[in-house]
Each structure stands twice: as C-alpha cells, then as structure tokens.
Amino acid sequence: MDAHSRIFKSVFVCYDYLGYGETSGRATEQSSIVICEHVLNYVQQTYQNSKIVLWGRSIGSVPTVAVGSDPRVSCIIVESGLSTALNAACTNPFCSCIDGFKNINRLENVNCPILLMHALDDDTIPYRCSLQNFEVLKRKQQCYRNEDSLFSEQINSCNNIMQSGNNWHYTFKTGGHNDLNENETTQIVNRFLINAFRTQENERKSVKTEPNFNGKDKLIISYI
Structure with missing residues (x-):
C-alpha cells in the first residue's frame, strides 16, 4: 500500500469487514456492502474533488462491484x-437459486471503466470466474463499442490483455491467488x-467542459 501510494501519487484507504482481520462481528455479504458504502462516503467527504478508484481483491470484489x-x-x-460463489466452487453449478456473491449480475449496473486482473493458476478463485465477468462487460460494450480507445493498438498486440471498450482484462501467466507479481501489477x-x-x-472536452485531472489528484480506495 505504501509503495503504491508513492508510485501512483495517491491516497490508499483500506479497511476490514465485519468478522475479518481485527474487526469483530459476523461476516455477511450485505454487511460488507454496507461498510463499503460508508467508507466511500467518508472518502468522498474527506478527499473532495479527487478521483475515486475502487480496488477489490478476492472476496473484496463483491462490495467493490456492488458499490461500483x-x-x-x-x-x-x-x-x-x-x-x-457457485461458479468459484463448481465448473457447472447445478442451481443458481442458492448462489450468492453475484458479481456477474451487478456488473450490468456499472458504467465506469473496469480492469479485471487474474492469474491462470489461481487455485482459490478459478481463472474462469474472471473470464465470466469479462463476458458480461463485452456484452454491454456491444451497444456502444469505442473503437478509438487509447492504447488499443498496443493492447491488441499483447496476449496478456483483452479489451472491450474502456474495460480491460489482464492475465497473469505466473502466480496464484496471493502472489501476483508486484511490478507487473503496478505497470x-x-x-x-x-x-x-x-x-x-x-469525453468532457467533447461537451465543452473544463478538465480537472492533473495526474496527481486520483484517489484509490483498496478493499482487501
């Protein structure tokens, strides 16, 4: 966190969920989303006029996508x-009615750019989950595909990256769930x-509004 805050010239804000780390209470899907919303409110009030980036890792992706x-x-x-949850546990889930942690449903409601990162050899949350999430983003982009995205030429020539509009999917060829290469992640x-x-x-310039991003005012919230 400390290293990334210096690299990105940003503030990282991280926290525990109920029942995780040193925080007491009972862990539930809904409580994690509610806490995430409170943290977002706190950050927005504390660091006004900053760009907020949600970073969700592993189970932390659930409240991140929900609030996204x-x-x-x-x-x-x-x-x-x-x-x-079922897709993470089974190749062919038998009953979706008892499923939970449904990122693939909530991604339909997210309109900001998304970066998905996953390792091929992740044995905790399978790589297929990341591909399933990216399929949702690809279907959304069919309605408003942006063929002029920056870096599209370089991205298409790199077999680690897939792009659909402003949404990216990055594959780590080495590493698992908890040991992604830090330099590669940063890049x-x-x-x-x-x-x-x-x-x-x-996009703001195209509608004649003044840009306000100077390269140093983005804020990253990290959910772990």
Missing part, C-alpha cells in the same frame, strides 16, 4: 475476483488508469 455503480466512482479494479494498473482518465477527459 455509484456515480462518484471513476474506475474499478478487480483483482482475483469471483463471478459468483498494468498505471497503464489502465492513464487510459481511463485520458478517455474521461476527452
């Missing part, structure tokens, strides 16, 4: 996230944020 439809959120990063996150913020600025 909030218009105050500029971008989302999902690291080693699940699609649904792809930085590249994604530069692209996302430049695209947003270009």
Whole structure:
C-alpha cells in the first residue's frame, strides 16, 4: 500500500469487514456492502474533488462491484475476483437459486471503466470466474463499442490483455491467488488508469467542459 501510494501519487484507504482481520462481528455479504458504502462516503467527504478508484481483491470484489455503480466512482479494479460463489466452487453449478456473491449480475449496473486482473493458476478463485465477468462487460460494450480507445493498438498486440471498450482484462501467466507479481501489477494498473482518465477527459472536452485531472489528484480506495 505504501509503495503504491508513492508510485501512483495517491491516497490508499483500506479497511476490514465485519468478522475479518481485527474487526469483530459476523461476516455477511450485505454487511460488507454496507461498510463499503460508508467508507466511500467518508472518502468522498474527506478527499473532495479527487478521483475515486475502487480496488477489490478476492472476496473484496463483491462490495467493490456492488458499490461500483455509484456515480462518484471513476474506475474499478478487480483483482482475483469471483463471478459468483457457485461458479468459484463448481465448473457447472447445478442451481443458481442458492448462489450468492453475484458479481456477474451487478456488473450490468456499472458504467465506469473496469480492469479485471487474474492469474491462470489461481487455485482459490478459478481463472474462469474472471473470464465470466469479462463476458458480461463485452456484452454491454456491444451497444456502444469505442473503437478509438487509447492504447488499443498496443493492447491488441499483447496476449496478456483483452479489451472491450474502456474495460480491460489482464492475465497473469505466473502466480496464484496471493502472489501476483508486484511490478507487473503496478505497470498494468498505471497503464489502465492513464487510459481511463485520458478517455474521461476527452469525453468532457467533447461537451465543452473544463478538465480537472492533473495526474496527481486520483484517489484509490483498496478493499482487501
């Protein structure tokens, strides 16, 4: 966290959920989402006029995606996230009615740029979950595909990255659930944020509004 805050010239805010780390209470899907909403409110009030990026890792991807439809959120990063609970446990889930943690449903409501990152050899949350999430983003983009996205030529030539509009999917060829390469992570996150913020600025300029991103005012909230 400390290293990334210096690299990205940003503030990282992280917290525990009920029942995790040193925080008491009972862990539930709904309580994690409610806490995430409270943290978002706190950050928005404390660091006004900053760009807010939600970064959700593993189970933390669930509240991150759930809150990601909030218009105050500029971008989302999902690291080693699940699609649904059953999809993480089974190749062919037998009954969706008892499923939970449904990122693939909530992604339909998210309109800001999203970066999905996942390792091929993740044995905690399978790589297929990340691909399932990206399929949702691809279907959404069919209605408003942006063929002029920045870096599209470089991305298409790199077999680690898939792009659909302003949404990216990055594959780590080595590593598992808890040991993604830090340098590789930093590079792809930085590249994604530069692209996302430049695209947003270009869209604002097209409607004759003043840009307000100077490269140093983005705020990253990290959910772990």
